[in-house]
Amino acid sequence: MKKADIRPPVRVGAEPLPDGRLLGWAEWGPADGTPVLLSPGAATSRRLGFGAGVVDGLGVRLISLDRPGLGASTPSPRRTFAGFADDVQAFAVRRGLDRPAMVGNSQGAPFALACAARGVTRALAVVAGADEVAAPGFAGALPEDLRRLVDLAVADPDAAERVFAGFTAQAMWDMVTAGSPDCDLAVYQEPSFAAAYRGALDEGFAQGPEGYARDTVLAMGRWDIDLASITVPVELWYGQEDTGHSPDQGASLAARVPGAVRHLVPGIGGAVLWTHAEDVLGALLKHAG
Numbered sequence: 001m002k003k004a005d006i007r008p009p010v011r012v013g014a015e016p017l018p019d020g021r022l023l024g025w026a027e028w029g030p031a032d033g034t035p036v037l038l039s040p041g042a043a044t045s046r047r048l049g050f051g052a053g054v055v056d057g058l059g060v061r062l063i064s065l066d067r068p069g070l071g072a073s074t075p076s077p078r079r080t081f082a083g084f085a086d087d088v089q090a091f092a093v094r095r096g097l098d099r100p101a102m103v104g105n106s107q108g109a110p111f112a113l114a115c116a117a118r119g120v121t122r123a124l125a126v127v128a129g130a131d132e133v134a135a136p137g138f139a140g141a142l143p144e145d146l147r148r149l150v151d152l153a154v155a156d157p158d159a160a161e162r163v164f165a166g167f168t169a170q171a172m173w174d175m176v177t178a179g180s181p182d183c184d185l186a187v188y189q190e191p192s193f194a195a196a197y198r199g200a201l202d203e204g205f206a207q208g209p210e211g212y213a214r215d216t217v218l219a220m221g222r223w224d225i226d227l228a229s230i231t232v233p234v235e236l237w238y239g240q241e242d243t244g245h246s247p248d249q250g251a252s253l254a255a256r257v258p259g260a261v262r263h264l265v266p267g268i269g270g271a272v273l274w275t276h277a278e279d280v281l282g283a284l285l286k287h288a289g
Helices: 081-094 106-117 144-155 157-164 169-178 182-188 191-204 210-220 251-256 277-288
Strands: 011-016 022-028 034-039 060-065 101-105 124-127 234-239 261-265
Touching: 011 081, 022 081, 034 106, 034 277, 060 277, 081 106, 101 106, 101 277, 106 124, 106 210, 124 277, 144 157, 144 210, 157 210, 169 182, 169 191, 182 191, 234 277, 251 261
Parallel strands: 034 060, 034 101, 101 124, 124 234, 234 261
Antiparallel strands: 011 022, 022 060
């Protein structure tokens, strides 16, 4: 199995947005490299990147973003997918990034798809992406406990948000490790990775659980994202052992995005972002230039 190369970011900061809020960011790779934004997974902060050992060789300037309320980003309690796309567009303009490529991992995937639908990004890689589990086609494919949460997120988003606000960094770590196959646990429980992952969870919850809760109610409800309007190249990457992010490992999601290409990677599950970083970034660069 390929080893995950996790290193601290080489540059960090927080960019002011037009309304005065801050958007936290962290960077790896050359400052003059091809910019690639990262929308990270659930409840993690900007400091958990990927591909630290390959970004320099590929000429990639990887920029991980804290969504509002997580890490260093100012909360925005009633935010939407479209609002996040607006934040990313403002960030790109202020930092002179033009239309950067983007990676959306796990719960960060629908937020990245919203950016693609708004034309903010040049190309997109969805990696172990959370699917729209509230879509009618998945009604019979979800475990009963997840089905109840999804139904609540659709019927009463405020009540669902209160439920999700009961989570902690420790609860997230326990949930991830309890639901992961052995091939992923070999990545997550490696001491340096575990320390980085748990540190990112602690930072993600540093302002409280509300940022994670808002992300989750958006991701678990019906998405107000026009996937059919996406015109930029999109590639989806799922590990063959990943049974948690998408009931059909992204097959129907790929079909909803015009021209999307889906990759199924053997021998790994949701940890595919870290074990196959060079493959993901290499394919993305072919579209991003």
